[in-house]
Amino acid sequence: MTDNSPVLDMRGLRTVFHDAAGAWPAVDGIDLTVHRGEVLGLVGESGSGKSVAGFSILGLIDPPGEITDGQVTFRGQDLRRLDEEGLRRLRGAELAMIFQDPLTTLNPVLTIGEQMVEAITEHADVAPAEARRRAAESLEKVGITSPRARLDQYPHEFSGGMRQRVAIATALLNNPALIIADEPTTALDVTIQGQIIAEMQRLQAESGAALIWISHDLGVVAELADRIAVMYAGRIVETGSTDEVLDRPRHPYTKGLLESVPGDAPPGQGLRQVPGAAPPLSARPVGCPFHPRCDRATEICRREEPARDADPSGRSWLCHHPLDDGAAA
Amino acid sequence: MALFVLQRLLQSIAVLFAVSIAIFLAVYSVGNPADLLVPPDATQAERAAMIARLGLDRPVWAQYLTFLGNALQGDLGTSFVHGRPALSLILSRMPATFELVFWALAIASAIGIPIGLWIGLNDGTRTARAAMTGSILGYSIPSFWKGMVLILIFAVWLQWLPAAGRGETVSLLGIPLSFLTLDGLRHMTLPVVNLAIPNIALMIRLTAAGAAEAVHQDYVRFARAKGVRPKRIVRRHVLRNILIPIVTVLGVEFGSLIAFSTITETVFAWPGMGRLLITSIYQLDRPVVVAYVMLVTFIFVAVNLLVDFTYAALDPRVKLVENMG
Numbered sequence: 001m002t003d004n005s006p007v008l009d010m011r012g013l014r015t016v017f018h019d020a021a022g023a024w025p026a027v028d029g030i031d032l033t034v035h036r037g038e039v040l041g042l043v044g045e046s047g048s049g050k051s052v053a054g055f056s057i058l059g060l061i062d063p064p065g066e067i068t069d070g071q072v073t074f075r076g077q078d079l080r081r082l083d084e085e086g087l088r089r090l091r092g093a094e095l096a097m098i099f100q101d102p103l104t105t106l107n108p109v110l111t112i113g114e115q116m117v118e119a120i121t122e123h124a125d126v127a128p129a130e131a132r133r134r135a136a137e138s139l140e141k142v143g144i145t146s147p148r149a150r151l152d153q154y155p156h157e158f159s160g161g162m163r164q165r166v167a168i169a170t171a172l173l174n175n176p177a178l179i180i181a182d183e184p185t186t187a188l189d190v191t192i193q194g195q196i197i198a199e200m201q202r203l204q205a206e207s208g209a210a211l212i213w214i215s216h217d218l219g220v221v222a223e224l225a226d227r228i229a230v231m232y233a234g235r236i237v238e239t240g241s242t243d244e245v246l247d248r249p250r251h252p253y254t255k256g257l258l259e260s261v262p263g264d265a266p267p268g269q270g271l272r273q274v275p276g277a278a279p280p281l282s283a284r285p286v287g288c289p290f291h292p293r294c295d296r297a298t299e300i301c302r303r304e305e306p307a308r309d310a311d312p313s314g315r316s317w318l319c320h321h322p323l324d325d326g327a328a329a
Numbered sequence: 330m331a332l333f334v335l336q337r338l339l340q341s342i343a344v345l346f347a348v349s350i351a352i353f354l355a356v357y358s359v360g361n362p363a364d365l366l367v368p369p370d371a372t373q374a375e376r377a378a379m380i381a382r383l384g385l386d387r388p389v390w391a392q393y394l395t396f397l398g399n400a401l402q403g404d405l406g407t408s409f410v411h412g413r414p415a416l417s418l419i420l421s422r423m424p425a426t427f428e429l430v431f432w433a434l435a436i437a438s439a440i441g442i443p444i445g446l447w448i449g450l451n452d453g454t455r456t457a458r459a460a461m462t463g464s465i466l467g468y469s470i471p472s473f474w475k476g477m478v479l480i481l482i483f484a485v486w487l488q489w490l491p492a493a494g495r496g497e498t499v500s501l502l503g504i505p506l507s508f509l510t511l512d513g514l515r516h517m518t519l520p521v522v523n524l525a526i527p528n529i530a531l532m533i534r535l536t537a538a539g540a541a542e543a544v545h546q547d548y549v550r551f552a553r554a555k556g557v558r559p560k561r562i563v564r565r566h567v568l569r570n571i572l573i574p575i576v577t578v579l580g581v582e583f584g585s586l587i588a589f590s591t592i593t594e595t596v597f598a599w600p601g602m603g604r605l606l607i608t609s610i611y612q613l614d615r616p617v618v619v620a621y622v623m624l625v626t627f628i629f630v631a632v633n634l635l636v637d638f639t640y641a642a643l644d645p646r647v648k649l650v651e652n653m654g
Contacts, residue, residue: 058554092556099554104547109569109644118565119555154645170555 005076007178007210008034008057013070015049015056017281018063024281026052028234029069034178034210041225041242042214043257045278049234050214051100054180057212058097059087075177093123096171100183102163106155112139112166113151119173138169142199161192165199172203178210185220197224219261222246230254233279233289240315250315250322252294288320296321337637341630345623349400352622353393361385362613366409383409396619405623406616410609415620419602423587424504425495426594426601430586432508432517433524434579440525441532442575446563448533449540461537467530476523476596483519491516493598520597524590528582535578539571546570573643580636588625 010032016023027049034040044050056067059079072079074095079087091097099105107115116135120126126134132151139147142165155163164184171179181200185193201224204211215221221228222242229239230253238251249255256274276293279285285292291301300320310316363385367376380386384395396406405416448457484492496516498505507513543549544567552562591603598604602621609617640647 060550060553088553088556088558090556091554097551097554099547099551101547105551107548107552107566107570108646110565111645114565115552118552118557118561122555122557122561156646167551 004035006033006035006073007038007075008032008212009071009073010057011071011073013053013056013067013072015052015061015065015067017065019282021282023066023068025234026065026281027056030229030231030234030236032212032229032236034212036177036210037205037208038227039204039211039213039225041221041228042212042231043216043218043221043228044231045216047278047280048231050216050231051182053231054097054182054212054214057178057180058091058095059084060091060097089123092119092171092176093174094177096174096176096179098164098167098171098179098181098184101187102160102167102184103187105167106163108155111152111154112158116151116166116170116173119170123174134173135169138173139166141172141203142166142169143195144169161188161196164188164192164196168196168200168203172207175207176209178212179204180212180214182214183216184213186215186217193220200224218246218257230257233284235289235318237290237319238315238317240313244313244315248323250309250317251290251319252296252321252323253290255323256293288318337634341634344630345626348626349397349619349623350393352619353396354389356615356618357389357392359610360613362409362615365613400623405620408609408614408617410612410614410617415616416624418617419605419621419624422600422602422605424506425599426587426590426603428506428508429517429520429524429590429593429599429601430583432521433586434528434583436521436525437528437532438575438579441529442536444529445533445536446540446568448537449542450544450563450567452537452541452544457537461534464530464533467533468527470526472523472527472592473596475526476520476593479519479523480596490518492519495600520593520599523593523597524586528586531578531582532575535575536571539574540567543567543570569643573640576639576643577636580632580639584625584629584632587628 010030012029012031013027014025014029015027016025018024030049030053032040032042032053042050042053052061052065055061057072057074057079059067059082061067067080070080074090079090082090106112113132113135116138117128117131120131120134121128132148136147136151139150144150144162144165150158155166158166164187168184184200185196188196197220200211200213211224213221213224225242227240228242228245229236230245230251231237232253238245238249238254245254246258249258253274256272259272260274274293279289279292285302287303288294288297288301288306291297294301298321304320306318306320308316308318309322363376363380363383366383367379371379377386384392387395399406403416404414407413408415408418411418444460448460451457480492483490494516495507495513497510497512498507499509499513500506501509507517540563549562549566552566557566587602589603590601591607593599594601594603595607605617606621608614609621
């Protein structure tokens with residue numbers, strides 16, 4: 001494997017949810033590529049399908065959900081061809097995930113030590129004492145003091161921020177090649193949020209792992225990500241390097257998201273926001289799914305789904321009437 | 330912790346005291362035992378002498394105070410009918426009941442928890458839903474009817490098992506037990522099964538509901554994202570979390586079965602405490618009834634205390650803290 005082959009290369013992933021009325025695509029044919037040491041920010045509103053996309057990579061989609069199409073190539077291996085046991089061997093080893101709510105991620109009746117040690121011993125034949133040593137080391141790395149004593153404690157003895165650190169330490173135990181972080185700071189206080197982001201940045205740089213950071217918060221992603229993919233209604237409506245996407249958004253939705261970041265609004269003025277709400281799975285509009293909320297929408301937007309457009313730098317967008325290059329600089 | 334124990338002990342004493350007053354008044358109002366105890370051909374003088382000897386001529390509060398005074402010294406009265414201390418009479422029947430209840434609950438857990446787990450983990454499938462519905466039958470069928478059907482099938486038609494009695498017992502540390510002899514086992518089977526059936530159903534439903542909820546928790550998903558094997562997820566992550574309600578219900582069931590397996594014991598002529606209670610009520614054997622209720626109350630209080638301690642062991646979030654309110 002050469003250095004520039006991507007850690008993860010996803011093509012046309014489609015994950016649907018079944019109900020009595022049919023199959024609704026939460027993720028509707030998305031492509032994602034992440035390289036070693038790269039941070040990809042996956043941004044979107046609630047219900048845009050970003051978390052489902054994350055869980056789909058790990059194959060953690062339970063009925064009524066189902067991955068129906070696409071290729072997920074992880075380090076040259078097609079994950080969709082693996083059976084459950086094959087996926088299990090990868091999960092937590094080469095492919096780790098951090099969840100949104102640290103208060104519910106850890107099992108309340110098991111010690112931190114047991115929950116960390118099992119992440120090691122379920123993948124490799126490691127003596128318990130050695131596994132504990134590694135767990136303590138990992139806790140220390142995420143800034144938890146007296147880690148050995150902490151291993152014998154239960155989740156309720158940790159604060160929310162500390163629990164998220166434990167979850168991060170757990171995810172890092174086996175030096176994964178790819179870490180998927182599903183809104184890991186959303187449930188935390190703003191001050192803790194900053195600490196965790198800084199911590200993640202440092203750890204990711206140290207380990208050289210690829211990182212997919214899922215968030216609804218463009219501000220957070222702007223700090224972290226090398227590249228950004230903006231999701232809307234199950235699709236990636238715009239993707240490109242962070243700087244380009246932030247400086248020169250091509251999709252009206254991206255622009256709307258950027259304008260609703262509170263920090264950029266002049267004091268005393270009402271916050272800008274994208275009008276309306278993301279359509280529910282079962283009521284996605286015909287044509288461009290964003291058209292009911294878009295001030296640039298015309299007849300064609302109501303009729304036809306836009307095709308993907310790209311420029312030579314690798315940026316791409318899904319829009320009939322993209323904003324001009326440099327329009328929102 | 331010490332304060333917690335002390336507080337619970339004081340509460341327990343208060344409960345016992347309140348129950349003693351209630352049961353004493355209740356038994357007093359049911360009927361006059363003299364009517365049953367004194368032979369019909371006795372003279373008026375003989376009758377009066379007997380009533381005086383049993384203390385039944387004294388006012389109810391005086392009788393209660395005597396009872397209370399004796400009870401504090403460990404004497405719960407003497408049976409009018411058997412002429413033996415009521416407590417030792419009941420205790421002599423206890424092993425039989427205890428044995429029945431223990432095995433019934435052991436079987437209920439051994440069968441009900443795995444089935445419940447399976448249903449919970451396969452929540453929503455047709456088989457799981459059918460099993461869940463079927464389990465309703467298990468505890469809806471009245472015990473006396475089920476007991477008689479069991480007797481009809483296995484004792485009368487098939488003639489595989491005896492219908493009544495305890496069979497041969499073996500004394501272990503001075504306690505007579507049936508399950509150590511083949512004959513005893515054969516006698517135990519039907520009453521144990523009769524008691525176990527509703528509890529199997531209860532365990533199934535309890536475990537299934539808990540497991541179905543637990544598998545959708547984030548910590549289970551996170552364990553899966555860590556690559557933990559499904560077997561370990563069920564055993565460590567799911568089961569540990571649902572043991573708490575299971576232990577509670579087992580505790581409550583244990584207490585109430587010890588106290589009230591009356592119907593099963595009556596149907597199968599099992600010489601346990603329940604049958605003693607029924608006959609004592611018929612014979613207005615007041616001291617036995619009062620002693621029985623006191624003992625049962627004591628068992629309930631003790632079992633609940635034990636369940637609290639088990640909680641603390643199972644759930645790290647539970648601390649046994651004295652209630653300051």
